Amino acid sequence: MQVIEAGYAANGKKIAIVVARFNGFIVESLLSGAIDTLRRVGNIAEQDITVVRIPGAFELPLAVQRVAATKKYDAIVAIGAVIRGGTPHFEYVSGECVKGIAQVGMQYDLPVAFGVLTVDSIEQAIERAGTKAGNKGGEAAMSALEMINVLAQL
Ligand SMILES: Nc1c(NC[C@H](O)[C@H](O)[C@H](O)CO)[nH]c(=O)[nH]c1=O
Numbered sequence: 001m002q003v004i005e006a007g008y009a010a011n012g013k014k015i016a017i018v019v020a021r022f023n024g025f026i027v028e029s030l031l032s033g034a035i036d037t038l039r040r041v042g043n044i045a046e047q048d049i050t051v052v053r054i055p056g057a058f059e060l061p062l063a064v065q066r067v068a069a070t071k072k073y074d075a076i077v078a079i080g081a082v083i084r085g086g087t088p089h090f091e092y093v094s095g096e097c098v099k100g101i102a103q104v105g106m107q108y109d110l111p112v113a114f115g116v117l118t119v120d121s122i123e124q125a126i127e128r129a130g131t132k133a134g135n136k137g138g139e140a141a142m143s144a145l146e147m148i149n150v151l152a153q154l
């Protein structure tokens with residue numbers, strides 16, 4: 001049996017983090033977790049991390065696509081926080097966001113990690129931005145690092 005798997009160290013690789021600014025106090029924690037993970041776990045140098053800031057999660061697919069098209073990066077981490085309100089708007093924003101981001105990864109054969117919270121409440125968002133449910137930004141960064149190394153073996 002052959003098993004292809006990899007770790008997280010990715011010295012010298014270049015990572016872009018595309019951050020949707022909406023719900024800023026949440027996304028800044030997600031961003032911090034992603035950067036910390038890239039630096040401490042991935043051994044990614046600070047100068048090899050690029051942060052791109054955009055308005056909201058709905059704009060993430062276009063921005064991620066434009067970053068992928070530069071061919072400058074070995075992976076992209078998409079960061080955002082979509083928090084359900086009182087209308088169906090949540091479904092449309094989160095649905096288009098995840099669909100668009102997934103398409104970019106396949107279109108450009110590039111690891112694009114989904115670090116976008118899609119939650120029902122601010123409390124759920126806080127839990128996933130670095131408290132009892134971990135930091136989903138850091139988890140997305142871990143995924144990006146591992147995918148760089150796994151895809152390199154395929
Ligand atoms: N409600 C949330 C949004 N809404 C804004 C959209 O993402 C978009 O910027 C706007 O519709 C203009 O095109 N964005 C989030 O990231 N999170 C939300 O909870």
Ligand SMILES: CC(=O)[C@@H](O)COP(=O)(O)O
Nearest residue numbers: 083084085086087089090
């Ligand atoms: C995810 C959203 O767009 C949401 O925050 C908007 O809130 P509302 O549905 O109350 O307009």
